[in-house]
Amino acid sequence: MEAPPEFDPRNLFLAALSPTDQAILRSMLSLQRLPQGLVLQEPEQSIEHVYFVESGMISLVAAMQDGAAIETVTLGREAILGALAAFGTHRATARAIVQIDATAWRLPVADFRHAIEESPGLRKMALLGSELLLAHMQQTAACNALHTAERRLCRWIVQVQDRVGSDVIRLTHDFLAQMLSVRRPTVSLIAYELQQAGFIRYQRGRIAILDRAGLERSACECAGVLREKTQRIVGDIGF
Structure with missing residues (x-):
């Protein structure tokens, strides 16, 4: 059984699967x-769907009782949201919110559970996606605790550009x-200091990236670390 020729996913996990x-999954x-x-989900809500992100960005956010919140992980086309639900995790542990207009392949959890029971390759993909x-999340937790806000913002802008593939990003100060x-x-x-350095131009909720290399030099090492981990884990699908 071959996947239809028009199915050409950008999600790294879907793209790494065998045609079989x-x-x-395709149907x-x-x-x-x-x-x-x-x-897409709130803490303690039942997880109904699994998402394979194709474009844009989704964030998992931890919210406190006083209304304070912090991002615990960003999800782009290297991500699967909800994969653990197929193994029996029925409730979400964090809010998932679309931060930049996104597209994603979606399927019901029950269908995904059936698929991973049918195929060892899909089961391996789900486990690697959860890994x-x-x-x-571990790297982001360390970054939030140990790195300055300036270095984290530079890292964040670099990661967003990687996911949206554009030099212009729509983000407000309140959101950041x-x-x-x-x-x-x-x-x-x-943002003012980064503008003065010539790295970005910020105006009315739009960040224009002028010097990607400068941002990377000013960012913490976490973007590079996560990029390497992503390549290694996604690469394990074929083994």
């Missing part, structure tokens, strides 16, 4: 457009402050 395993998948701000999500768990004036000051 792609074909098993179950539907391509969804996910607008910025859409909440990568955990690795990203929440994701970095800092005050809005702190974001304004850092």
Whole structure:
């Protein structure tokens, strides 16, 4: 059984599957457009769907009782959201929100559970997707605790550009402050300093990247570490 020729996924996990395993999933998948701000899951809610991100960006966010929140991981086309539900994890542990307009292949958890029972290759993919999500969350936790807001913002901009493939990113100060768990004036000051350095131009919720290399030099090492982990784990699908 071969996957239809028009099925050419950008999601790294789907793209790494054998044609046979792609074909098993293809009839179950539907391509969804996910607008910025859409909440895909809330803590303690039942997980109904699995998402293979094709474009854009989704964030998992931990929220406190006082309303404070911080991003625990960003998900792009290297990610699977909800894969653990196929192994019996029925409730979400964090809010998942679309931060930049996204597209994703979606299928019901029940269908995904049936698929991984049918195919060892798909079961391995689901486990590796969960492993990568955990690795990203661990690195992000360390980054949030140990690195300055300036270095984290530079890292964040680099990661977003990797996911959206554009030199212009639509992000507000309020959003960035929440994701970095800092005050809005702190974001304004850092953005001003990055503009003065010639790395970005920020205006009316739009960040234009002028010097990617400069941002990478100013960022913490976490973007590179996560890139390497992603390549290694996704590469393990074929072994």
